[in-house]
Amino acid sequence: MTFEELKPKVTDIISNSNISREEKLLKTCELLSNSIDYYNWVGFYFANHETKTL
Template identity: 50%
Template sequence: MSLEELKPQIQSILNDSESEVNNRLFMVCELLEAHIDYYNWVGFYFKNGDKNELKLGPYVGEPTDHTIIPFGKGICGQVAVSSENFVVPDVHAQDNYLSCSITVKAEIVVPIFVNGENIGQIDIDSSTIDPFTEADERFLEFVCKEVAKIL
């Protein structure tokens, strides 16, 4: 299934106001992980109250020890500070990378903005080197904009 074909399904999941927000986010993670071969871990991190750290939200994939990430640490922590997309074609070439699993080869993180404030992000790990394209970035920006509408 193409990224474009997934967009209406994302909207349908997120617009289901009968379901709790975290359940909808989990269902988005499931959809992406199931339909995009190189999305091997899909999750959300959100700013943890007024602390300068991220807290793990709904995700699909291998369990991670990184349930709290200080701002500036790892790829997710850097996106919390920069408020910019971060695409890592090869995690082993990154100095400030928090390893989640030896199978992870690449990562993409896209921030979520609510009223102009970076309140979280979607984080995707891949066990394929350099799988993410500009199309993935644009698609994940779309997902984050749709997620922001329900937060």
């Protein structure tokens, strides 16, 4: 699947107000992992600016 084909699918996931933020992140990761053969890891890092950690 191309990135152009993935964009509306990701948009659908993140605009769904019936699921939590964590579910949106998980569904986005699953979609990318299952759709792009050469991805061997998909995830998100969140910065804590106060402690300067991820």
